[in-house]
Structures are given as C-alpha cells and as structure tokens.
Amino acid sequence: xxxxxxxxxxxxxxxxxxxxxxxxxxxxxxxxxxxxxxxxxxxxxxxxxxxxxxxxxxxxxxxxxxxxxxxxxxxxxxxxxxxxxxxxxxxxxxxxxxxxxxxxxxxxxxxxxxxxxxxxxxxxxxxxxxxxxxxxxxxxxxxxxxxxxxxxxxxxxxxxxxxxxxxxxxxxxxxxxxxxxxxxxxxxxxxxxxxxxxxxxxxxxxxxxxxxxxxxxxxxxxxxxxxxxxxxxxxxxxxxxxxxxxxxxxxxxxxxxxxxxxxxxxxxxxxxxxxxxxxxxxx
Amino acid sequence: xxxxxxxxxxxxxxxxxxxxxxxxxxxxxxxxxxxxxxxxxxxxxxxxxxxxxxxxxxxxxxxxxxxxxxxxxxxxxxxxxxxxxxxxxxxxxxxxxxxxxxxxxxxxxxxxxxxxxxxxxxxxxxxxxxxxxxxxxxxxxxxxxxxxxxxxxxxxxxxxxxxxxxxxxxxxxxxxxxxxxxxxxxxxxxxxxxxxxxxxxxxxxxxxxxxxxxxxxxxxxxxxxxxxxxxxxxxxxxxxxxxxxxxxxxxxxxxxxxxxxxxxxxxxxxxxxxxxxxxxxxxxxxxxxxxx
Numbered sequence: 001x002x003x004x005x006x007x008x009x010x011x012x013x014x015x016x017x018x019x020x021x022x023x024x025x026x027x028x029x030x031x032x033x034x035x036x037x038x039x040x041x042x043x044x045x046x047x048x049x050x051x052x053x054x055x056x057x058x059x060x061x062x063x064x065x066x067x068x069x070x071x072x073x074x075x076x077x078x079x080x081x082x083x084x085x086x087x088x089x090x091x092x093x094x095x096x097x098x099x100x101x102x103x104x105x106x107x108x109x110x111x112x113x114x115x116x117x118x119x120x121x122x123x124x125x126x127x128x129x130x131x132x133x134x135x136x137x138x139x140x141x142x143x144x145x146x147x148x149x150x151x152x153x154x155x156x157x158x159x160x161x162x163x164x165x166x167x168x169x170x171x172x173x174x175x176x177x178x179x180x181x182x183x184x185x186x187x188x189x190x191x192x193x194x195x196x197x198x199x200x201x202x203x204x205x206x207x208x209x210x211x212x213x214x215x216x217x218x219x220x221x222x223x224x225x226x227x228x229x230x231x232x233x234x235x236x237x238x239x240x241x242x243x244x245x246x247x248x249x250x251x252x253x254x255x256x257x258x259x260x261x262x263x264x265x266x267x268x269x270x271x272x273x274x275x276x277x278x279x280x281x282x283x
Numbered sequence: 284x285x286x287x288x289x290x291x292x293x294x295x296x297x298x299x300x301x302x303x304x305x306x307x308x309x310x311x312x313x314x315x316x317x318x319x320x321x322x323x324x325x326x327x328x329x330x331x332x333x334x335x336x337x338x339x340x341x342x343x344x345x346x347x348x349x350x351x352x353x354x355x356x357x358x359x360x361x362x363x364x365x366x367x368x369x370x371x372x373x374x375x376x377x378x379x380x381x382x383x384x385x386x387x388x389x390x391x392x393x394x395x396x397x398x399x400x401x402x403x404x405x406x407x408x409x410x411x412x413x414x415x416x417x418x419x420x421x422x423x424x425x426x427x428x429x430x431x432x433x434x435x436x437x438x439x440x441x442x443x444x445x446x447x448x449x450x451x452x453x454x455x456x457x458x459x460x461x462x463x464x465x466x467x468x469x470x471x472x473x474x475x476x477x478x479x480x481x482x483x484x485x486x487x488x489x490x491x492x493x494x495x496x497x498x499x500x501x502x503x504x505x506x507x508x509x510x511x512x513x514x515x516x517x518x519x520x521x522x523x524x525x526x527x528x529x530x531x532x533x534x535x536x537x538x539x540x541x542x543x544x545x546x547x548x549x550x551x552x553x554x555x556x557x558x559x560x561x562x563x564x565x566x567x568x569x570x571x572x573x574x575x
Contacts (some may be wrong), residue, residue, distance in 0.1 A: 011321030012457045013295010017482060041458035042293045042489060044482035062363075082343065082384050082398075103363055103384030142492045145429060145461035152365065171294045171457060172320030175426035178379040194543045196299065200321040207423035211379075226544050248510070248535075255480035255511035 004158060004165045004184040005278065006213075010200020012042075012171035014190045015220035015244065018254060019274075020168035021048045022261045024133055026271040031163035033133035036154055038180050039170045040123060040138035040147035047257050051135050053128035059138070059150045060119035061102035066093045070114035077106035077115060098145060123150045127157060134162070151179040173207045181208070186278055187215040188241065193223035198232060205238065216241040216281050218274065239281050242274040284443050285572050286470040288499075290455035290463060292486020294321060296476045297506040300539060301561065302454035303327035303548035306413050308565040311449045314411070315439035316418035317432045317456055317466040319404065324454045327548050330409030330416050337438070339419065341403035341430045343383035345376050351395035358387035358396060379424055401425075406435050408442065415442050429461030436465070450572070459493045467494065472572055473501040474530060479508055479515035487518065491527065502528035502571070504564060507535040528571075531564040533557050 007020045016039070024035040037045040064077070064086065075088040085099035086106055097120060107115040123140040136157045138150040147170065158165050169180040181187060187208045191201040201217065208215045216239035219229065223246050233240050244250065244267075253260050261268040289302045302324055306314045316324035345366075347358075352374065359367040359374055366380035367387065388396045403426075406419030417439045421428045439451050455466035455473075467473050473494055477487040487503065494501045503522050508515040515532070522529045536557040542549045550558045 011295060011318075011323070012291075012293040041460050041463075042482075042486045044293075044485060047481045047485060080385060080389070082382075101382055101384060103382065103386050104361075105384055105386050105389060108386060108389055140460065142459055142489060143464075143496055145464070146426070147460060148426075172428075173423040174320055174421055174428045174462075175379070175424070176460075178424045182379070192295075194540070195326045195546055196321070196323040196543065199323060199326060203321070203420075203423050210424060223540065223544075246540075251507075251510050255478075255483075255514055257481040 002160045002162055002165065003186070004167065006167045006169050006180050006184045006187045007190060008169040008177060008180070008187055008204055009171055009190040010173060010204040011196065014192050014197060015218070016168055016171070016190050017044050018220065018260065019188060019190050019218055020166050021045050022259050022271050023274060024166050025259055026261055026268060027164055027275060028132035032161065034157065034162040034165040035133055035135050036157065036165065036167045037137035038151045038154055038167050038176070040140040040150045040176070041170060043137045043139060045168055046135070046137055048259055049130040049135065051128050051130050053126045055127040056124055058121040058124050059153050061100070061122050061149065062104065062117035063097055063100050063102060063120040064095055064106045065116045065118050066095065067114045067116065068092065070112050072112055072114070074111060076109055076111065080105050080109045098143065123147065125150065125154055147176050148179045151176055173203045177207070178211070181211050181213055184213060186282060187213045188218055188278070189215055190218045190220055191229070192221045193219060193226040193229055193246070198229050205236070214281055216278065218242045218244070220244045221246040239277065241277040242270055244270070284448055284451065285472070286451045286453060287568065287572070288453040288455045288467045288470045288473045289476060290467060290473055290490060291457055291476045292459070292490040293482065294457040296478050296483065297533070298476050299323045299327065299454055300543065300549055301474070301476055301504065302452055304550035304558070304561045305565060306452050307548055307550045308562065309450050309452065312414060313439050313443040313446070313448045313451045314413065314416040315435055315451055315453045316416065317435055317453050317462070319419050319421045319428050319431050319435070319462065320456065322418050322420060325409065325416060325418050326546050327543070328411040328413060328416055329546060330411040332410040333407055334410055335408040337406050338402055339404045339406055339431050339434055340400050341425060342401055343398040344378055344381050344401045345383065345387050345396050346399050347374060347376060348395045348397070349373065351393045353393055355392065357390055357392065361386055361390045382426070404431050406431065406438065408438065414448070415446065417442060428456070429465040432456060432462050432465035459489050464493065464497065467497060467499050470499060472568065473499050474504055474568070475501055476504050476506050477518065478506055479511040479518055481514065484514065484518055491525070502530040504530050505532040508532040509534045530567050531560055533560045
C-alpha cells in the first residue's frame with residue numbers, strides 16, 4: 001500500500017518543514033519515500049538536503065491573445081470574464097495577465113474568433129533525488145497570484161511505487177492547501193503551544209474534518225504552561241501524535257539547515273513513533 | 284494617512300508580534316489584519332466590542348441542475364481546473380477545485396449549469412483599547428483570499444479617513460502570492476520580518492524581489508537575531524550589499540512567549556529586552572514616514 005501523508009499547519013512557521021524533512025529521512029531507512037514540497041510560494045525542504053535535480057519543467061497557463069484585425073470591440077469577452085482580466089476600450093483590448101486564470105471563456109465566447117491562447121509560465125516543477133529518497137518541489141514565479149495549478153501538477157509525481165509520499169503543504173487553510181489535501185490518506189497538523197497556534201489549529205481541524213481526512217496533531221515548541229492546547233485536543237478527542245519540546249538547540253540546528261533527527265537519537269526515535277502513531281490512527 | 288504593511292516571506296517570523304507592538308507605539312493608528320488565513324492580531328489586541336460584521340462573497344461556484352443534465356460529460360472535458368468528476372452515476376462539481384469561470388455554463392448544451400454566489404468569509408470592524416481593528420476570516424478551504432484582503436484594506440482606509448487617523452498598520456499575509464501582494468499594494472512602506480535561518484534567508488530574498496517588482500519601499504527587521512549570529516550577519520551583509528534598509532534586529536526573548544500566552548503585545552512589558560529594540564525600530568520607521 002502506498003500511503004500519502006500531508007503535513008499542514010494553520011499558519012506558517014510552526015514547523016511543517018521540520019516535520020516533513022525529518023520524517024522523510026527517518027522513513028527512508030526502511031521504505032521507498034517520496035517527499036514533495038508543495039509550499040510553492042516559499043519552498044524550503046531542499047535546503048536540508050543535497051538534491052540532484054534530474055528534471056525541470058515549466059507549468060503553464062493559457063493566456064488570451066487578441067487579434068486586433070479581427071476584433072470588433074464588442075466587449076463580450078470582458079463581460080463574461082469572471083476575473084476582470086480583460087478590458088475593452090474604444091481603441092483596443094487590454095489583458096491583465098496576472099488576473100487571468102486561463103479558463104478559456106473569452107476565446108470560447110468571442111463571436112468573431114479573435115482570441116487565441118498562448119502559454120505563459122506560472123512557475124516550475126523540479127524533480128530529483130536526495131541521498132535517501134526521491135524529491136519534488138514546485139516554485140511559483142514571483143508576481144503570480146496562485147500556486148494551485150503548480151501543486152496539482154506536482155502531485156502527479158505520486159505513484160504506487162512509493163511506500164510513503166509526504167507532502168509539505170503551504171501554510172493556511174485556503175485553496176492551495178485544499179489542493180494538497182485532495183486524495184491524501186492522512187493529515188498531520190503541526191501546531192505550537194501558543195494562542196496563535198491554537199487559533200490556527202482550529203481552522204485547520206475544521207478543514208480536514210470537512211474534507212473527511214483522518215488526522216492527528218504534532219505540537220512543536222511544546223510548552224506545558226500553555227495547557228489550553230492539550231485541553232482542546234482532549235475535549236475534541238484529537239490524537240496527539242508527537243510533541244517536540246521547546247529547545248534553543250533545535251532552533252539552532254534548524255537555522256543551520258541540519259536535520260534534527262541526525263543530531264539526536266531521541267528525536268530520531270520520536271519521529272519513528274510519529275509514523276507508528278499515524279498508522280495506528282489509520283487502522 | 285500613511286499605510287505600513289508588515290510582511291514576511293513565511294509565517295511565524297513575528298509579524299503579528301511586531302504589528303501589535305507598533306500599533307501601541309503609533310499614536311493614532313487603524314489596525315488592519317490582512318493575514319486572513321491565520322488572523323491572530325485580534326488575539327493580542329483583545330477587541331472589546333464588535334462594531335460591524337460584513338459578509339464577503341468571493342467568486343462564484345458552478346451548480347448542476349440534475350433535472351436538466353443528460354450526463355453528456357462535455358463540462359468535464361472542457362473544465363481546465365479538473366473540477367468536475369464523474370461519481371457513481373452523475374457528474375459532480377468539486378467545489379474546492381471550481382474557480383467559477385463559467386466555461387461549463389457556456390458549453391453545457393442543456394443549459395443545466397449556473398453560477399451561484401459563494402459566501403467565502405466575513406470581515407469585521409472591532410473596537411480595541413487602541414482603536415479600530417479591521418480583521419476577517421476566510422472560511423476554511425476557500426480561495427480568493429486576496430479579494431478578502433482587498434476588502435479589509437478598503438474598510439481600514441475608509442475607517443481611517445473618517446476618524447482622521449495618521450497611520451494604518453497592516454499585519455500582512457505571508458508568502459508572495461495574491462494575499463501577500465494584496466496586503467502591500469499601494470502602501471507607503473513595508474517592513475519584512477525575517478529570521479536568521481537558511482529558510483528565512485531564502486524567503487526574505489523572494490519577498491524582497493516581490494516588493495521590488497511592486498515598487499514598494501521597504502526595510503528589513505531580523506527577529507531572534509541571536510539564535511544564529513552567523514546567519515544573522517550574512518543576512519545583514521546581504522541587505523547592505525543590496526542597499527536595503529536594515530531597520531533593526533530583535534533578540535530572542537523568552538518574554539515574547541509569555542506575552543503571547545497572556546495575549547498581550549510585548550511592548551506592554553516595559554522591562555522586556557525586545558520592547559527596547561522594537562521602540563528603536565519604531566523610531567526609524569516614523570523618521571522614514573513622517574520625517575520626525
């Protein structure tokens with residue numbers, strides 16, 4: 001069986017990347033692992049590994065190109081575009097490429113077939129190997145509004161050849177995260193011991209519940225003084241999969257781009273237990 | 284009225300902590316929380332009263348009328364967002380993937396599909412001890428958070444005009460995509476908060492590139508700089524070589540965790556080490572913005 005695990009968090013900076021990169025390393029000892037960095041606005045997983053990239057490809061969207069000779073300036077394309085990406089003036093037509101979703105409505109609706117579509121790059125996919133597992137990442141071009149399509153393409157690297165696929169999601173709970181969650185088997189919600197962490201965790205919980213995905217929680221920078229978090233997990237009967245203590249040493253390893261499971265046997269063991277706990281929830 | 288946005292390549296670098304503190308240092312601000320995915324500013328500013336609550340409709344979604352649908356499947360073939368699946372015996376719109384573009388509506392030979400308005404979230408005008416806070420929540424799983432950010436920005440602006448405020452402090456959305464760019468579009472100044480980690484450095488460079496492209500003036504704050512002084516100095520050197528204003532550095536401070544746990548901005552802890560550094564950052568910013 002090929003297990004697909006998404007690593008999410010209500011907000012950024014809670015430790016998604018730490019959990020993803022370290023879990024991938026620990027599991028790669030006995031299993032064929034694929035790690036996908038779907039945080040396409042700010043991908044960081046590759047900073048923790050020597051990656052030999054073997055493949056790079058552009059992810060494109062089809063952008064309208066209006067043929068001035070044929071266009072009769074009727075304005076229908078502008079009226080039908082749901083994203084305000086086309087404006088028609090007396091003297092011509094203006095396409096706002098960054099607003100365009102590439103849906104094809106304008107070329108379909110144009111009564112004189114004056115609109116062609118041409119590809120424009122949104123970003124790229126990179127795929128290759130680390131010393132331990134296969135690795136893929138998406139990178140959104142600066143200035144592009146949404147990475148959803150890149151994530152959709154990135155996920156096409158998932159196959160039954162892998163025992164486990166780990167997907168490092170973007171922060172938040174909006175559309176790119178939903179794209180990551182489509183057709184995954186389990187979601188690990190990473191949070192931290194603070195009112196911020198708890199607030200955002202609740203949003204993430206409501207999303208995985210709505211999408212009916214089995215899930216559990218990892219508390220990073222665990223601080224027993226903030227009891228509300230563990231109380232909430234208890235009340236809602238949410239499985240606590242792992243705690244990572246608040247430790248300046250861990251923060252330092254992270255800042256240097258080191259894997260924490262390589263630095264401490266205890267942490268290594270904890271990440272093995274994390275996986276066992278995930279499979280236990282799934283049974 | 285000046286608008287200042289506090290942003291970061293990634294979340295969790297201390298944007299909200301800094302925003303909340305700045306809102307206490309500036310005398311007459313409107314606070315605007317544009318991190319709609321993880322809106323946390325209200326947790327530190329503890330608004331006492333909700334003045335107004337607004338619905339946010341973002342985009343539309345397709346809906347199939349099964350009385351008319353003949354299962355021809357043209358909609359699925361045409362949809363470019365893989366938002367229509369055939370499940371059991373009918374075509375189903377995946378509401379998470381649907382972008383509401385209308386192509387299916389236009390191509391359906393039976394006119395069985397229509398677009399419906401989609402309530403994507405809410406935004407609020409609240410009263411806090413420091414004045415008005417405009418903030419919002421996107422419903423989990425929704426898109427167009429950039430649109431909600433734009434609504435919050437508009438509301439903050441009109442509130443500011445009406446109340447004759449001097450400054451709008453925007454706690455921005457992380458990343459470089461539409462919520463992030465909506466948070467900084469047209470502001471007078473942006474502050475990028477970063478951390479001395481390899482990831483932080485990587486994210487900072489992308490944030491800088493984004494702001495340069497948008498022609499927004501900005502400066503950088505390094506938070507928790509003493510967690511890794513060597514990465515911190517490479518960050519500093521990089522800012523220097525790129526001619527970027529370094530507004531200041533804030534040391535790692537246990538008091539921040541305590542303050543957050545107590546749901547208060549760190550600036551209210553007069554003796555805390557970070558509040559001293561934040562004050563000096565504030566002075567630099569007000570010099571840049573108001574020449575004082």
